[in-house]
Amino acid sequence: MSLSPSALPFDDIRNLVRNMPGADEAAVAAFRERNAQLTKPAGSLGRMEEIAEWLAAWHGPVWPKVTRPLVAVFAANHGVTVKGVSAYPSSVTRQMVENFAAGGAAINQICIAYDLGLKIFDLALDLPTPDITEADALEEANCAATMAFGMEALAGGIDLICIGEMGIGNTTIAAAVLNGLFGGEAADWVGPGTGVDDAGLERKRSAVAAAVERLSGERDPLEVLRRVGGREIAAMAGVILGARHQKVPVIVDGYVATAAAAVLHAMDSRALDHCLFGHLSAEPAHARALAIMEKKPLLDFGMRLGEGTGAALAAGIVKAAAQLHSGMATFEQAGVSGKER
Ligand SMILES: O=C(O)c1ccc[n+]([C@@H]2O[C@H](COP(=O)([O-])O)[C@@H](O)[C@H]2O)c1
Numbered sequence: 001m002s003l004s005p006s007a008l009p010f011d012d013i014r015n016l017v018r019n020m021p022g023a024d025e026a027a028v029a030a031f032r033e034r035n036a037q038l039t040k041p042a043g044s045l046g047r048m049e050e051i052a053e054w055l056a057a058w059h060g061p062v063w064p065k066v067t068r069p070l071v072a073v074f075a076a077n078h079g080v081t082v083k084g085v086s087a088y089p090s091s092v093t094r095q096m097v098e099n100f101a102a103g104g105a106a107i108n109q110i111c112i113a114y115d116l117g118l119k120i121f122d123l124a125l126d127l128p129t130p131d132i133t134e135a136d137a138l139e140e141a142n143c144a145a146t147m148a149f150g151m152e153a154l155a156g157g158i159d160l161i162c163i164g165e166m167g168i169g170n171t172t173i174a175a176a177v178l179n180g181l182f183g184g185e186a187a188d189w190v191g192p193g194t195g196v197d198d199a200g201l202e203r204k205r206s207a208v209a210a211a212v213e214r215l216s217g218e219r220d221p222l223e224v225l226r227r228v229g230g231r232e233i234a235a236m237a238g239v240i241l242g243a244r245h246q247k248v249p250v251i252v253d254g255y256v257a258t259a260a261a262a263v264l265h266a267m268d269s270r271a272l273d274h275c276l277f278g279h280l281s282a283e284p285a286h287a288r289a290l291a292i293m294e295k296k297p298l299l300d301f302g303m304r305l306g307e308g309t310g311a312a313l314a315a316g317i318v319k320a321a322a323q324l325h326s327g328m329a330t331f332e333q334a335g336v337s338g339k340e341r
């Protein structure tokens with residue numbers, strides 16, 4: 001897929017959303033036929049069967065396989081941190097990117113444990129996007145280009161992608177995007193993030209309210225993204241959309257990654273059919289966003305780290321679901337008697 005030059009940079013993105021491929025119905029039918037023959041009582045693997053079917057629907061092979069899974073972490077900085085919205089300084093974003101490179105972060109360990117590839121995308125960390133309470137985060141061309149850049153994460157023949165991020169201040173950005181897309185009050189969308197105290201929470205609420213006020217009722221999802229979003233949110237929205245076109249199933253991480261997914265959902269409610277939501281973040285408004293989009297997260301471990309950690313943990317389960325379906329013997333192969341009545 002390549003983005004062609006056009007009058008407005010967002011036109012390419014809108015066209016990609018308009019022309020999204022659907023699920024592979026033939027693969028689903030073949031999957032169901034084989035699933036019914038595997039050596040287990042019908043339906044006894046519960047959600048694991050749903051996950052394997054989802055892989056077949058969005059990746060193609062009747063025997064779903066996960067052989068080249070990748071965790072993509074997009075890192076960016078945010079001018080809104082001048083408003084005191086995070087418990088940590090912006091410098092931590094770059095320091096954590098260096099920690100990822102050195103192998104010392106939480107996400108590195110989950111990738112080792114589950115044999116997942118890991119790529120970190122540094123999105124102009126020295127050039128934070130402007131403070132969204134006062135100015136738009138991105139120009140249209142820049143926002144579209146960042147979405148296209150996100151799609152680069154799909155290069156190299158991967159067959160499952162986990163979407164994560166790192167960016168001090170970005171739970172405020174995610175809250176502004178979700179408030180802009182889904183309405184409600186700023187307070188409905190803000191939470192502790194990295195762990196702000198009550199005064200910090202109030203500063204976050206004011207910042208989100210001011211950012212959304214600047215939208216003056218603008219509800220076009222790409223405009224909301226451009227005006228109150230950030231680079232990692234744009235890149236994550238881009239890679240989720242690109243994955244749909246390249247038949248790569250997606251696992252979305254926590255609250256911040258969900259804000260990126262929500263931009264696409266607001267454009268077309270079918271846009272996330274190829275996505276699983278890896279976990280329910282402890283960030284309180286994550287549950288609200290998922291409920292609006294009618295998505296049921298896989299894990300609920302009280303995590304609120306980001307870095308793609310919740311998605312990567314879920315990838316272990318997805319890998320097991322694929323192995324179950326493709327590795328199990330049928331009743332006939334194993335000489336096991338089928339159901340009597
Ligand atoms: O995505 C989540 O569920 C999530 C919840 C809380 C914190 N985070 C991470 O914490 C950072 C943002 O928190 P904050 O307080 O600086 O806005 C950023 O690096 C995120 O990866 C992420």
Ligand SMILES: Cc1cc2nc[nH]c2cc1C
Pocket residue numbers: 088092096165166167194305306307
């Ligand atoms: C140390 C640290 C690690 C992180 N990983 C994702 N967000 C983070 C925020 C902080 C502060």
